[in-house]
Amino acid sequence: MSTRTIRGQVAIAGIGETAYYKHGQAPEPEFKLALMAILNACEDAGIPPREIDGFASYSNDRNDPSRLAAALGLPDLKFSNMQWGGGGGGGAGAVGNAAAAIAAGYADCIVVFRALAQGQFARFGQGPRVATISGDAAFTTPYGVMSPGQRYAMRAMRFMHEHKVDRSALRAIALASYHHAQANPRAVMHGRPLTAEAYDASRWIVEPFRLFDCCMENDGAAALVLVSAERARDLRHRPAYLLGVAQGSEYRNGAPSHNAPLYGTSSFTTVAPRLYAMAGVGPKDVDVLQSYENFTGGVLMSLVEHGFFPPEASNEFLVLDNLLAPGGSLPLNTSGGNLAECYMHGLELQLEAVRQLRGTSTSQVPDVDVSMVISGPMVTPVSSLILGSAATR
Amino acid sequence: MSPAGKYYLPEGLPAPVPEPDGLSAPYWEGTRRGELIIQRCRACRGWQWGPEWICHACLSFDLGWERVEGRGRIYSWERSWHPVHPALKEAGPYAVVLVELPAAGNVRMIGNLLGDPRAPIDVGAEVTAVFEPHDDAKPPFTLVHWRRAD
Numbered sequence: 455m456s457t458r459t460i461r462g463q464v465a466i467a468g469i470g471e472t473a474y475y476k477h478g479q480a481p482e483p484e485f486k487l488a489l490m491a492i493l494n495a496c497e498d499a500g501i502p503p504r505e506i507d508g509f510a511s512y513s514n515d516r517n518d519p520s521r522l523a524a525a526l527g528l529p530d531l532k533f534s535n536m537q538w539g540g541g542g543g544g545g546a547g548a549v550g551n552a553a554a555a556i557a558a559g560y561a562d563c564i565v566v567f568r569a570l571a572q573g574q575f576a577r578f579g580q581g582p583r584v585a586t587i588s589g590d591a592a593f594t595t596p597y598g599v600m601s602p603g604q605r606y607a608m609r610a611m612r613f614m615h616e617h618k619v620d621r622s623a624l625r626a627i628a629l630a631s632y633h634h635a636q637a638n639p640r641a642v643m644h645g646r647p648l649t650a651e652a653y654d655a656s657r658w659i660v661e662p663f664r665l666f667d668c669c670m671e672n673d674g675a676a677a678l679v680l681v682s683a684e685r686a687r688d689l690r691h692r693p694a695y696l697l698g699v700a701q702g703s704e705y706r707n708g709a710p711s712h713n714a715p716l717y718g719t720s721s722f723t724t725v726a727p728r729l730y731a732m733a734g735v736g737p738k739d740v741d742v743l744q745s746y747e748n749f750t751g752g753v754l755m756s757l758v759e760h761g762f763f764p765p766e767a768s769n770e771f772l773v774l775d776n777l778l779a780p781g782g783s784l785p786l787n788t789s790g791g792n793l794a795e796c797y798m799h800g801l802e803l804q805l806e807a808v809r810q811l812r813g814t815s816t817s818q819v820p821d822v823d824v825s826m827v828i829s830g831p832m833v834t835p836v837s838s839l840i841l842g843s844a845a846t847r
Numbered sequence: 848m849s850p851a852g853k854y855y856l857p858e859g860l861p862a863p864v865p866e867p868d869g870l871s872a873p874y875w876e877g878t879r880r881g882e883l884i885i886q887r888c889r890a891c892r893g894w895q896w897g898p899e900w901i902c903h904a905c906l907s908f909d910l911g912w913e914r915v916e917g918r919g920r921i922y923s924w925e926r927s928w929h930p931v932h933p934a935l936k937e938a939g940p941y942a943v944v945l946v947e948l949p950a951a952g953n954v955r956m957i958g959n960l961l962g963d964p965r966a967p968i969d970v971g972a973e974v975t976a977v978f979e980p981h982d983d984a985k986p987p988f989t990l991v992h993w994r995r996a997d
Binding site: 579580581582583584585586587588589590592593594595596597598599600601603604607608609611612615657658659660661662706709710711712713717718 | 856860861862863864865866867870871875896897898899903922923924925926927928929931932933935938940941943945954955956957958959970986988990992
């Protein structure tokens with residue numbers, strides 16, 4: 455039986471983004487932002503935009519492939535794909551779907567993108583303004599549980615209770631993102647450093663999360679261009695080869711009304727082993743990690759479930775020095791991530807993972823061969839991926 | 848109850864109603880009578896919450912509804928400060944608990960924890976259900992909160 459894998463078959467050849475803005479402050483409409491990011495990614499790759507023949511996105515992105523293809527004058531749209539699930543859980547999954555389509559021969563040059571303009575559309579962090587509510591939300595909304603933070607705080611609280619995790623662990627995650635954002639001129643929080651004292655003094659949003667444990671809400675767009683490994687070798691930049699992608703969530707993670715049997719989880723307990731199995735590497739091989747921060751508690755559980763340390767070692771491992779580029783044992787969110795670069799639903803993390811392989815990050819880790827991204831913890835489905843240099847292929 | 852109002856949270860949040868397909872209707876009707884009614888499979892006798900059209904354990908469609916005692920223990924909790932809805936502007940902090948019901952297969956329910964919202968909340972603490980009818984709401988509904996057991 456042949457081994458079914460996309461390992462080494464596909465590469466990210468181009469990355470592009472717009473400027474990143476505070477929510478509601480983008481000067482352009484969302485669809486135009488999407489177009490700008492896509493063209494920037496093509497320019498970066500050195501690929502004429504009319505060679506795009508597929509699109510993949512996630513989280514019900516509003517900018518549909520048919521409109522994009524018409525707007526860009528694409529001669530033949532061969533692949534259009536939306537990864538199910540909300541939040542940023544589908545970020546790596548969308549890249550995986552695009553890679554699978556290229557490996558299977560459906561298309562040759564697929565753009566993965568995400569665009570958000572929250573002034574034009576609704577914000578994420580606000581509850582519904584409706585008279586009545588039904589379904590699963592009826593069991594939570596009337597009790598004041600409606601924002602993403604409120605939906606996921608109890609998962610993190612349970613995990614922290616079970617494993618005696620201190621709030622200093624969450625603080626280290628927030629400080630790492632803010633630290634790296636200070637070197638990154640693209641970051642919305644560039645020039646806005648965060649100290650441990652300011653973190654400790656910040657207001658509660660929903661315990662166990664303080665203000666700086668929560669992602670920003672931003673406007674902008676980001677895009678990646680994927681092609682076959684063979685094609686990528688002839689292009690402008692060092693290819694970021696896809697070594698593995700996995701998506702999904704464990705047994706009944708989506709059980710209604712917070713009844714997932716395994717509750718204190720980032721949803722990766724079954725996904726992470728599949729990721730490593732396909733990539734042929736383990737957590738010790740990962741040189742640099744981008745891990746989606748909707749909330750720091752989600753990063754905590756993501757790191758545990760991806761095997762970087764056992765839960766009982768959380769307090770020892772999650773100290774700032776371990777998480778900083780260039781010298782930390784696990785440099786984390788080296789662009790500033792969702793907390794401090796931009797909340798582009800985690801697609802900005804994928805761009806940063808590519809930069810680390812190219813050697814062009816503003817917080818570069820030396821000699822990166824294995825660069826990993828974890829998307830959207832605590833939601834379902836979630837996804838994660840591992841990129842590698844030519845040496846790992 | 849909050850000192851100001853007759854309800855734990857201010858009025859003005861969305862009122863819970865059953866879905867058009869009626870899946871959760873027996874639960875909401877039960878709360879109006881002051882009863883906690885949840886799903887139980889007639890085939891394998893397993894409990895199930897929230898409601899679904901099929902039993903996740905044995906895949907039977909023969910699901911019934913049974914009354915359970917309003918006693919449980921705190922499985923997790925959060926204390927919410929930041930208002931995410933206009934009705935909650937002055938409401939924070941308020942306490943939310945995820946309560947497991949040992950007498951019903953440890954299914955879990957979400958409610959507010961009555962009492963001082965700033966008081967420490969202990970995972971594992973025993974709690975009892977408190978029904979909060981909103982008779983004047985359109986349509987009327989009843990919420991199920993929790994208070995620390997004596």
